[in-house]
Amino acid sequence: MSRRKKSFPCGHKGYGQICHRCAQQQATWEQKRKRKNEWQETFAQDPIDLRALPKNVVVKARNIIMGLQTANNYRDFHGKRLRHDRLVISIPVTRNYRLLCRDYGSFLTPEEVISHEEYNVCKPGS
Ligand SMILES: [Zn+2]
Structure with missing residues (x-):
């Protein structure tokens, strides 16, 4: 198997099936959004x-x-x-x-x- 870098549709280059840079970015966004939602939900407890x-x-x-x-x-x-x-x-x-x-x-x-x-x-x- 060749380990040649390939270009992903997003423009990044890397190995494997998915672009790890974008996957990482996506995970960070999701984490941020989750944290924001959790913060929003805490307001329901306030009097x-x-x-x-x-x-x-x-x-x-x-x-x-x-x-x-x-x-x-x-x-x-x-x-x-x-x-x-x-x-x-x-x-x-x-x-x-x-x-x-x-x-x-x-x-x-x-x-x-x-x-x-x-x-x-x-x-x-x-
Ligand atoms: Zn990418």
């Missing part, structure tokens, strides 16, 4: 929609939400009540994002994650 947020914000927001579920103390996360609505608690997620939670007395419910700009806009009188 609030975090899809539009950057990944680091999503991860931090989830940590806070989980922490609130177990410890139920927003002060652990430097949360503060809004001045104009004492039942809403704002918890810093990153420098630019806040998690808003509603206080139902015995428990807190996460409502949404908003950016610092949105947060300032929704604050009346500022």
Whole structure:
């Protein structure tokens, strides 16, 4: 059997039945797509929609939400009540994002994650 390089339809040269460079590329793409799908699927578990947020914000927001579920103390996360609505608690997620939670007395419910700009806009009188 000859071990001569041949040209594949894709333009690459190599040995064997398929182009290993393209097969490798394909595998990488599939892995990336799979990882992306897995990431997308994790949002179904969230009590609030975090899809539009950057990944680091999503991860931090989830940590806070989980922490609130177990410890139920927003002060652990430097949360503060809004001045104009004492039942809403704002918890810093990153420098630019806040998690808003509603206080139902015995428990807190996460409502949404908003950016610092949105947060300032929704604050009346500022
Ligand atoms: Zn190829």
